[in-house]
Amino acid sequence: xIDLSINFAGIKSPNPxxxxxxxxxxxGYQIMKAFEAGWGGAVWKTLGxxxxxxxxxxxxxxxxxxxxxxxxxxxxxxxxxxxxxxxxIEEVKKYFPDHAVIASLMVESKKEWHxxxxxxxxxxxxxxxxxxxxxxxxxxxxxxxxxxxEPEVLKLIVEWVKEAAKIPVITKLSPNIxxxxxxxxxxxxxxxxxxxxxxxxxxxxxxxxxTYAPFPIVDGKGTNGGYCGPAVKPIAMHMIRELAQHPEISxxxxxxxxxxxxxxxxxxxxxxxxxxxxxxxxxxxxxxxxVREMETGLRQFMDDKGYNTIYDFAGKAxxxxxxxxxxxxxxxxxxxxxAEKCIGCDxxxxxxxxxAHQAISLPKEADNRIPSIIEENCVGCxxxxxxxxxxxxxxxxxxxxxxxxxxxxxxxxxDDVPVTFDDDRAGGKGHYxxxxxxxxx
Amino acid sequence: xxxxxxxTSEKEFQKNFKQKKPLMNATEAYYEASRxxxxxxxxxxxxxxxxxxxxxxxxxIHTDNVTGSAKTIFDSNWLGNACGVVCPTGVLCEGACVYNxxxxxxxxxxxxxxxxxxxxxKASKEIFKIGVPNGKKVAxxxxxxAGIACACELRTMGYTADIFEAKDKPSGLTVxxxxxxxxxxxxxxxxxxxxxxxxxxxxxxxxxxxTKKELQQLENEYDAVFLGVGLGKTxxxxxxxxxKKGVIGAVEFIEELRMKHHKIDVPKKVVVIGxxxxxxxxxxEAARMGARKxxxxxxxxKDEMGAYGFEYDLAISAGVDSLFNATPIAIVGxxxxxxxxxxxxxxxxxxxxxxxxxxxxxxxxxxxxxTGQAKQGSFYQLIDDLDIDAKTRVVVSExxxxxxxxxxxxxxxxxxxxxxxxxxxxxxxxxxxxxHVWLNK
Numbered sequence: 101x102i103d104l105s106i107n108f109a110g111i112k113s114p115n116p117x118x119x120x121x122x123x124x125x126x127x128g129y130q131i132m133k134a135f136e137a138g139w140g141g142a143v144w145k146t147l148g149x150x151x152x153x154x155x156x157x158x159x160x161x162x163x164x165x166x167x168x169x170x171x172x173x174x175x176x177x178x179x180x181x182x183x184x185x186x187x188x189i190e191e192v193k194k195y196f197p198d199h200a201v202i203a204s205l206m207v208e209s210k211k212e213w214h215x216x217x218x219x220x221x222x223x224x225x226x227x228x229x230x231x232x233x234x235x236x237x238x239x240x241x242x243x244x245x246x247x248x249x250e251p252e253v254l255k256l257i258v259e260w261v262k263e264a265a266k267i268p269v270i271t272k273l274s275p276n277i278x279x280x281x282x283x284x285x286x287x288x289x290x291x292x293x294x295x296x297x298x299x300x301x302x303x304x305x306x307x308x309x310x311t312y313a314p315f316p317i318v319d320g321k322g323t324n325g326g327y328c329g330p331a332v333k334p335i336a337m338h339m340i341r342e343l344a345q346h347p348e349i350s351x352x353x354x355x356x357x358x359x360x361x362x363x364x365x366x367x368x369x370x371x372x373x374x375x376x377x378x379x380x381x382x383x384x385x386x387x388x389x390x391v392r393e394m395e396t397g398l399r400q401f402m403d404d405k406g407y408n409t410i411y412d413f414a415g416k417a418x419x420x421x422x423x424x425x426x427x428x429x430x431x432x433x434x435x436x437x438x439a440e441k442c443i444g445c446d447x448x449x450x451x452x453x454x455x456a457h458q459a460i461s462l463p464k465e466a467d468n469r470i471p472s473i474i475e476e477n478c479v480g481c482x483x484x485x486x487x488x489x490x491x492x493x494x495x496x497x498x499x500x501x502x503x504x505x506x507x508x509x510x511x512x513x514x515d516d517v518p519v520t521f522d523d524d525r526a527g528g529k530g531h532y533x534x535x536x537x538x539x540x541x
Numbered sequence: 542x543x544x545x546x547x548x549t550s551e552k553e554f555q556k557n558f559k560q561k562k563p564l565m566n567a568t569e570a571y572y573e574a575s576r577x578x579x580x581x582x583x584x585x586x587x588x589x590x591x592x593x594x595x596x597x598x599x600x601x602i603h604t605d606n607v608t609g610s611a612k613t614i615f616d617s618n619w620l621g622n623a624c625g626v627v628c629p630t631g632v633l634c635e636g637a638c639v640y641n642x643x644x645x646x647x648x649x650x651x652x653x654x655x656x657x658x659x660x661x662x663k664a665s666k667e668i669f670k671i672g673v674p675n676g677k678k679v680a681x682x683x684x685x686x687a688g689i690a691c692a693c694e695l696r697t698m699g700y701t702a703d704i705f706e707a708k709d710k711p712s713g714l715t716v717x718x719x720x721x722x723x724x725x726x727x728x729x730x731x732x733x734x735x736x737x738x739x740x741x742x743x744x745x746x747x748x749x750x751x752t753k754k755e756l757q758q759l760e761n762e763y764d765a766v767f768l769g770v771g772l773g774k775t776x777x778x779x780x781x782x783x784x785k786k787g788v789i790g791a792v793e794f795i796e797e798l799r800m801k802h803h804k805i806d807v808p809k810k811v812v813v814i815g816x817x818x819x820x821x822x823x824x825x826e827a828a829r830m831g832a833r834k835x836x837x838x839x840x841x842x843k844d845e846m847g848a849y850g851f852e853y854d855l856a857i858s859a860g861v862d863s864l865f866n867a868t869p870i871a872i873v874g875x876x877x878x879x880x881x882x883x884x885x886x887x888x889x890x891x892x893x894x895x896x897x898x899x900x901x902x903x904x905x906x907x908x909x910x911x912t913g914q915a916k917q918g919s920f921y922q923l924i925d926d927l928d929i930d931a932k933t934r935v936v937v938s939e940x941x942x943x944x945x946x947x948x949x950x951x952x953x954x955x956x957x958x959x960x961x962x963x964x965x966x967x968x969x970x971x972x973x974x975x976x977h978v979w980l981n982k
Contacts, residue, residue: 164575164603165571443642445581447580447581469639490643
């Protein structure tokens with residue numbers, strides 16, 4: 101019997117699908133609608149001293165026929181009075197007592213933090229999320245990512261919050277740093293109950309080629325926005341992995357955020373150790389009903405794999421994610437082209453010849469376009485399989501017998517690594533490359 | 542099976558002759574362009590007689606460089622706009638698209654091509670440059686696609702190009718002979734006007750060259766002559782009763798239809814004789830003009846027809862009936878056509894035999910002979926030392942399109958016996974280059 105419910109640092113939710121603090125959680129109306137649609141929790145649009153927003157707030161990166169592959173915004177925290185938000189939190193909790201309502205907060209002084217924590221607790225919030233990530237506007241005022249980028253300040257504010265909070269505290273981190281461990285560890289040391297990440301990435305999504313202004317354009321000017329959407333997912337996954345593998349930080353649960361749109365994304369984030377997921381862009385694109393696909397897909401996956409709860413597989417990918425120096429240098433794969441499936445676009449040929457290792461040849465006959473792998477040149481880089489538009493046409497076939505295993509670290513310890521500029525132990529030594537002038541033929 | 546009401550107004554005519562490849566809108570073009578795989582050494586380019594860089598122009602549409610896209614197209618094919626819709630793309634570029642091997646619909650290359658070129662034509666965007674005048678002059682006989690293409694190419698190299706055209710409109714069969722559901726007169730003429738506005742070649746209408754004296758005058762006044770004379774009127778079948786009222790050649794029928802639209806009267810019963818693409822067009826057109834019964838009669842079997850399968854299918858879908866293995870032996874009727882007397886045919890020892898014991902009459906009010914156009918043999922005799930092959934085609938050098946009389950170059954139907962607009966466009970362009978090389982020896 102599959103049970104999707106979670107207990108995230110003490111915050112209970114009927115499922116791991118939460119709305120991230122963002123425009124979709126701006127009001128009680130939206131959150132009630134979301135809960136009706138199937139979302140288990142929502143992180144309220146960040147509360148604080150209400151702001152004044154600009155008109156023209158979002159920008160998009162479209163790729164081929166996909167709109168909003170990447171998305172950015174220059175919207176600030178809530179511009180609605182705190183009292184209105186608190187009243188609506190209370191109302192939502194009255195209708196949905198078992199759903200998770202988390203108040204995202206961003207204020208400046210310790211006094212303000214203590215006051216607003218009391219306010220949201222009184223309104224019935226199940227948890228608090230500290231917005232240390234907003235990379236536009238608020239950071240200029242010393243809040244948002246300005247805090248996320250200063251581990252000492254971050255830790256101090258977490259401590260202030262923890263002094264006052266009776267409900268669980270989630271610290272939301274900014275990815276606009278050089279090492280996510282620094283703010284992650286600061287939050288941990290400050291006593292946070294959980295961590296969520298990533299907030300948006302500083303970005304410029306495009307320049308208007310007539311006015312030379314960046315999108316979104318506000319009266320001829322623009323500013324950096326916060327980047328999110330499917331494009332940022334790989335960055336988010338890496339940062340989650342770093343925290344989830346950290347011996348200390350991993351003691352607190354992680355709520356994963358960043359480009360989640362489908363059940364596959366959800367499963368991947370959970371495999372990396374996230375035990376709740378937060379979604380914004382997908383909802384801004386498709387509406388709340390997108391959760392239907394996530395939930396049915398997650399259930400199907402769990403059913404297929406025999407899992408009852410998400411904790412059964414949370415973090416299962418982590419043991420397989422290691423450092424480069426621990427990878428087996430004896431592993432060998434070679435591309436194989438299925439001539440039956442090949443449609444003759446020859447993208448693999450040109451990708452390999454121009455962009456990789458010159459390991460694919462074309463037939464000489466004019467009417468044959470099926471390429472073939474030059475096995476001795478193939479380094480098993482995967483590029484051909486990645487560019488091939490036909491599913492399972494090019495596969496990477498294991499060629500080593502699995503008996504040998506040696507890593508860079510082991511070779512280093514054994515003093516068996518290249519050390520001079522012309523070292524015989526270099527990997528490319530003796531590997532075929534065409535003569536430069538062959539290019540001119 | 543479609544049944545068409547006899548059109549009595551231009552609106553009804555347009556309805557019956559709805560464009561098969563309507564102009565794409567920007568969104569459709571964007572999405573369709575996004576599907577292109579950008580194949581290496583793309584098969585579509587190889588399949589195009591003019592070798593347009595198709596992946597490039599499609600990519601340019603997708604990146605909103607539609608002007609650049611049109612330029613890519615016109616760089617290879619001066620009749621790029623017309624060819625986009627009149628080319629039999631299913632057996633050329635689109636037939637070669639690798640998606641066909643995946644049972645995925647091929648890219649709609651023709652319509653994309655038409656979209657790109659149409660956008661610059663509509664905007665009267667200047668994209669061509671006339672060459673620096675070199676003081677040399679070329680006379681072009683025939684303003685069909687071959688002649689127009691030759692003139693355009695010559696202008697870019699600085700030649701004066703004067704076209705002598707027998708009729709009062711440019712572009713030959715593109716305007717006079719293509720089925721109206723493939724392209725409108727307006728669209729054909731606009732492209733020529735667009736080219737002429739920028740490139741400044743001259744067309745002398747109603748100026749048929751018919752005498753040796755006129756040719757000698759051209760030879761004296763011009764540095765070279767290009768023959769883009771196409772083919773002649775529909776050839777005679779030498780049938781009993783062929784001179785009756787109500788017997789018309791397909792070329793003449795289509796020309797009248799294109800010029801007069803709903804104002805021509807197609808009677809209730811029509812017999813079309815022939816098995817080529819022109820026969821299919823004529824039958825389709827008769828049906829669309831409201832003929833109650835249109836019979837397409839071919840003396841051999843269906844499989845032996847010269848027409849493309851899709852053209853036959855189009856005729857059948859317009860409500861045309863087919864009659865195979867029947868050869869006409871006489872046109873019957875009192876003064877005017879009353880029917881066609883056929884004899885069944887059969888293959889005996891690989892030879893087509895007429896069985897005069899199996900003779901029958903198909904009643905009709907109009908007979909359209911689509912049995913091929915007469916060759917311009919008597920015209921060619923006016924030119925000294927002009928080699929003509931057994932099929933009365935002008936013999937040219939493969940690379941330069943120069944005839945056996947070095948002052949003359951030729952292209953289009955005159956050299957291939959009747960092919961596509963795209964072949965003529967290619968010939969004309971290549972002949973211009975041949976002329977350039979020859980005059981600069």
